[in-house]
Amino acid sequence: MATWRNSALLRAVLxxxxxxxxxxxxxxxxxxxxxxxxxxxxxxxxxxxxxxAQDIHAQKGLTCASCHGGDPTKADMDAMSKxxxxxxxxxxxxxxxxxxxxxxxxxFMKQYNPGLRTDQFSQYQTSVHGKLxxxxxxxxxxxxxxxxxxxxxxxxxxxxxxxxxNIARTCSLCHADAAYMKPYGIPTDQFAKYSKSVHxxxxxxxxxxxxxxxxxxxxxxxxAPPGVDSVKNVCSxxxxxxxQMFEKSAHKxxxxxxxxxxxxxxxxxxxxxxxxxxxxxxxxxxxxxxxxTPGDKCDVARTNMLAGLTELDQSIKNADRxxxxxxxxxxxxxxxxxxxxxxxxxxxxxxxxxxxxxxPLVHQDIQAGLTIAAKDLQAGKDALLERDxxxxxxxxxxxxxxxxxxxxxxxxxxxxxxxxxx
Amino acid sequence: xxxxxxxxxxxxxxxxxxxxxxxxxxKTVPIHKLSYWYFLGGITLFLFGIQVCTGLLLLLxxxxxxxxxxxxxxxxxxxxxxxxxxxxxxxxxxxxxxxTAFLHMFSVxxxxxxxxxxxxxxxxxxxLLFLVLGFGFSGxxxxxxxxxxFATKVGTEITGQVPVLGHTMMVxxxxxxxxxxxxxTRFFGVHVAVLPGLTxxxxxxxxxxxxxxxxxxxxxxxxxxxxxxxxxxxxxxLPNFLLREVMAWYVALGVLGALAAWLPWELGTKAxxxxxxxxxxxxxxxxxxxxxxxxxxPSKVFHxxxxxxxxxAFGLAGAVWVLLPFLEGNREKRGGTLIRGAGxxxxxxxxxxxxxxxxxx
Numbered sequence: 001m002a003t004w005r006n007s008a009l010l011r012a013v014l015x016x017x018x019x020x021x022x023x024x025x026x027x028x029x030x031x032x033x034x035x036x037x038x039x040x041x042x043x044x045x046x047x048x049x050x051x052x053a054q055d056i057h058a059q060k061g062l063t064c065a066s067c068h069g070g071d072p073t074k075a076d077m078d079a080m081s082k083x084x085x086x087x088x089x090x091x092x093x094x095x096x097x098x099x100x101x102x103x104x105x106x107x108f109m110k111q112y113n114p115g116l117r118t119d120q121f122s123q124y125q126t127s128v129h130g131k132l133x134x135x136x137x138x139x140x141x142x143x144x145x146x147x148x149x150x151x152x153x154x155x156x157x158x159x160x161x162x163x164x165x166n167i168a169r170t171c172s173l174c175h176a177d178a179a180y181m182k183p184y185g186i187p188t189d190q191f192a193k194y195s196k197s198v199h200x201x202x203x204x205x206x207x208x209x210x211x212x213x214x215x216x217x218x219x220x221x222x223x224a225p226p227g228v229d230s231v232k233n234v235c236s237x238x239x240x241x242x243x244q245m246f247e248k249s250a251h252k253x254x255x256x257x258x259x260x261x262x263x264x265x266x267x268x269x270x271x272x273x274x275x276x277x278x279x280x281x282x283x284x285x286x287x288x289x290x291x292x293t294p295g296d297k298c299d300v301a302r303t304n305m306l307a308g309l310t311e312l313d314q315s316i317k318n319a320d321r322x323x324x325x326x327x328x329x330x331x332x333x334x335x336x337x338x339x340x341x342x343x344x345x346x347x348x349x350x351x352x353x354x355x356x357x358x359x360p361l362v363h364q365d366i367q368a369g370l371t372i373a374a375k376d377l378q379a380g381k382d383a384l385l386e387r388d389x390x391x392x393x394x395x396x397x398x399x400x401x402x403x404x405x406x407x408x409x410x411x412x413x414x415x416x417x418x419x420x421x422x
Numbered sequence: 423x424x425x426x427x428x429x430x431x432x433x434x435x436x437x438x439x440x441x442x443x444x445x446x447x448x449k450t451v452p453i454h455k456l457s458y459w460y461f462l463g464g465i466t467l468f469l470f471g472i473q474v475c476t477g478l479l480l481l482l483x484x485x486x487x488x489x490x491x492x493x494x495x496x497x498x499x500x501x502x503x504x505x506x507x508x509x510x511x512x513x514x515x516x517x518x519x520x521x522t523a524f525l526h527m528f529s530v531x532x533x534x535x536x537x538x539x540x541x542x543x544x545x546x547x548x549x550l551l552f553l554v555l556g557f558g559f560s561g562x563x564x565x566x567x568x569x570x571x572f573a574t575k576v577g578t579e580i581t582g583q584v585p586v587l588g589h590t591m592m593v594x595x596x597x598x599x600x601x602x603x604x605x606x607t608r609f610f611g612v613h614v615a616v617l618p619g620l621t622x623x624x625x626x627x628x629x630x631x632x633x634x635x636x637x638x639x640x641x642x643x644x645x646x647x648x649x650x651x652x653x654x655x656x657x658x659x660l661p662n663f664l665l666r667e668v669m670a671w672y673v674a675l676g677v678l679g680a681l682a683a684w685l686p687w688e689l690g691t692k693a694x695x696x697x698x699x700x701x702x703x704x705x706x707x708x709x710x711x712x713x714x715x716x717x718x719x720p721s722k723v724f725h726x727x728x729x730x731x732x733x734x735a736f737g738l739a740g741a742v743w744v745l746l747p748f749l750e751g752n753r754e755k756r757g758g759t760l761i762r763g764a765g766x767x768x769x770x771x772x773x774x775x776x777x778x779x780x781x782x783x
Contacts, residue, residue, distance in 0.1 A: 330686030332499040332506070390506075394683035401676045408669050416662065 033079055034064040034072045047150045054151045060112050067098075093133060095142040096124050123221035130222075139180070146170055162220075165203065167213045168194055190214075193271035201274075212238065235263045245356035277313065280306040280354065301359045308366040309350060315373035316343050322380030329387045336379035343372040445633060449659035454643045459533060462526040463632070464667040465674055467625065469519035472678070473557075476512040477614065484564070486610035488603030491566035492692040499689060510682035516558060518678065520708050523554045524772075531746070531765045534758055535638035541747035543631040546624055548744045553621045555708060560613040562706055566606060571693030572703045574609075575601045580716065583729050584737075602695065641758070704779065711772045712736055714779035743768075 039048040052058050057066065065072050069087035070080050080086045090098045100121025102108050109118050120143075124130040129140040144152075146162055153160035161170045172191035174180055181188050194200050194214070202211035217226060217234045226234045236243030246252060246262065255262055266279065266287040278285040280302055282294070292298045319340060323333045346369025353362045433439045451460060483502055485494040498505035527547065530536055536544035563574045578601065582592035597604030639647060639654070647654040657663055705713050715736075719728040742749070746764075750757035 330684075330688065332496065332686075332689060334496065334689070334691075335500065390683045394679050397679050398676055401672050401679075405669055405672050408665055408672070412662065412665050412669075415665075416657075 033075050034068075034070070051151045054153060056152055056154050092138045092142060093136070095144060096121055096130065096133065099143045100124075120221040123219070127219070127221065127223045128225075139183075141174060145174070164209045164211075164213055167215055168200070168203075171214045190270045193268075197270060197272045198274045199272060239263075241352050242355040245353065249355065249357045251357055275351075277306060277309045277351070280309070298357075301357075305354060305359055305362050308363055309347070312343075312347050312350065312366050312369045312373065315370055315377070316340065316347060319343070319373045319376040319380060322377060322384070326380050326383035326387065329384070331383040331387055333379060333383050336376045336383075339372055339376050339379075343369045343376065345369075346372065446660050447658075449633065449636065450656040451637050451659055451663040452639055452643070453655040453657055454640075456533060456640055456643070459529040460637060460663075461667055461670045462522055462529055465670055466519055466522040466526055468671040468674060469515050469522060470621070470625070472515045472675075473512065473519060474618065476508050476515065477618075479508045480512055481614065486564070486607055488566060488606055488693075488695075491564060491606060492689075495565045495689060499686075506686060507682055510686045511678050513687035514678055514681045514685075516561060517707075518674070520554055520558055523551050524708070527551055528765060528769055532762065533638065533640040534761075535640075536747040537638075537750065538747070540631070540635050540638060543628065543635065544747050545744055546628045546631060550621065550624050550628060552740075553617055553624065557613065557617050557621075558706055558708060560609040560617065563601075563606060563609045564613065565689060566693050567690035568693050568697070568700060569690055569703070571601060571695065572699045573705050574605065575699075576703060576713075577705060577709070578605075580729070580733065583727070583733050585730065585734075600695070707776060707780075710779040711775035714775045714782065717779075717782075739768075 035047060035049045035052060038045060040046075047064075052064075063072055064070070065085075067087075067090070069085040071084035071086075072079060074084065078084060080088070103116075104118050104121045106118045109116055124143075125134070129142070132140045133142065148161050155162045155164075157163060158165060160166065168191055175186075176188050176191045178188045199212045202208045203213060215223070216237075218224060233243075242263075252262075255265065267275065276285065279287050282289050288298065288302045292302070319336075323336055323340070326333050327337075346365050350362050350365035350369065353365050356362070430439070451457070480498065483494055483498045483505070485491060495509065498509050500506075502508075530544065530547065559574075559577060563570045578592050578595050581595060582588045584591060593599060595605070595608065596602070597608050643654055704710065712732075716729055716732040719732045721728050723731050746761055750761055
């Protein structure tokens, strides 16, 4: 019944459009009669002119006919006739290949955006989505599920569903839907976990668009879960030094033989929180003792490295506090403040070096930081000594000024009392 | 003492020193309940002297370029012996000098010392006040720190709003369209050469006029003196008044030393012309009343730019203030009341707007 009603409405609208065309006497050859009718239809057939104007394809000069075929210059059902090449709605299973006709043609795409990659379809075919689609599962994501349709915006547009800020939410539309994902037997808490992660914080709170989102680790068109072997390669794209050190460490071979996925063992995957020194500890946040035995060689090394990091962290804080006191007393300690950044860099470096699991290397960085922090602490002490020296100097100067004032006062009084001089 | 007498005699024989200083020895200062206001001019002059001395010492190390200015001031404050004291005293004395200059102006206004025949003394004093503000504005940029950089940017932008010549004046001040190292060099030149030259000349003229016309009596004291001339006593300028003035200078020196030791003038962070302006950019306190007023004026008033109206209003008020003695003319009673009323209004306005400026977010 609904289909009949839609069809009747479509005919009425087309008739109206035809009458208008007749009444106006002429029509520009570039007119788009598709939008005129479809803007009056109910969703999902509705496409308004305003909505389509937002679409990057429309902005580049493509029309409805570019994808759906037909002749938009005709004002009646002839516009949608087979003779006019009308293709209609593209089958869901055909969408990636359909989009790939243009987006996989480097020569064609060059005229619109020479910088755009043209391997999306071939990438898609390697993805879990693509493989399942090939097997006939049409529930999996196809181009329009992530990019939208009829108001498709470039990824650089903040309103785009595939803008870095929006990607995680776009993926979560399916991957956080427990009912929808049930047949696949994979977790649906990735988005909830990612939302608590340091990566999400960097992306959303700090607006750092280079921070990782789903596609950074899983790929976009070739989206797949990174295997155990490739986790390190994914993380090392950004965390280069940590990966290099882990690569040379004894843990690499052990993790590999045990089938453990590298970085994820200690840092987890989606809920990667800001790492603290407590990870080296034996408390609930500690990760080493999940595998190691209390009192073994590695436990001792862990304890020493943790003690070194804690000492450096505390030394930096002590120097900061003293320099802060000196600064609030008006003393100029900006040079020491600048040095403090170097001490902090040493602490960061030492924390990175932990991934080598070699205590001597870690202590080398810790020692460099401790030396700088000690100098800065001394600079703070010197500044406070200088402040006290100045204040003592002021006290002495005030005494001299007061003596002079009193002297002047008595001199003036005696002078004015003496009739000869007053 | 013997040596001093011999030197005095030597100078006297050649330059007739005794005759030259004769007027000073005959100069007297009236003694009455408002006499202490007479010290303000001298204190301002003393602070100007401090500025010249400390400024010359700072010149030994200061480097007027965008790349070196901040570092050179940092060097003065951390490496040069007593550099911190000289820089702090220079900054604090500048602020105190502007404060005492304003006080001096208002004391002269309320004691009505601007009246005939002292009109030009008032005019020269007002120009000196503007020059002192010019010292403050140009000197503020010299350490090339973030606050000074952006405050100067705002300040020169306001100058650019002046009709007809505004943009030209702004470009002339900045040495281009933007505040850059060229602006710093210009401000430095103006601060250490142009303004001191003009100020020294005008101070000489101002002092000569004060010497010529003597100290003014407030109308209430003058009326008493007319009835009973012996009611107003006098003291000699040399040495009685001068020694009291020296006492006031010593107090000012003590205050300066205390401020420099307890609240050393901050240096802040180096200006980054490409960085974002920090929140709450404000001018120095002596420009705050104008800045706050300009902020409060709506952007458009009867289709005219609000800021432009504000600038014109302050320009007009400044011009009227310089010409106050001529506006009073012969209408001594009515004119005096009007001017006193205007003075009270101006004082209240400046104080209120300054406080509001610091409290407003």
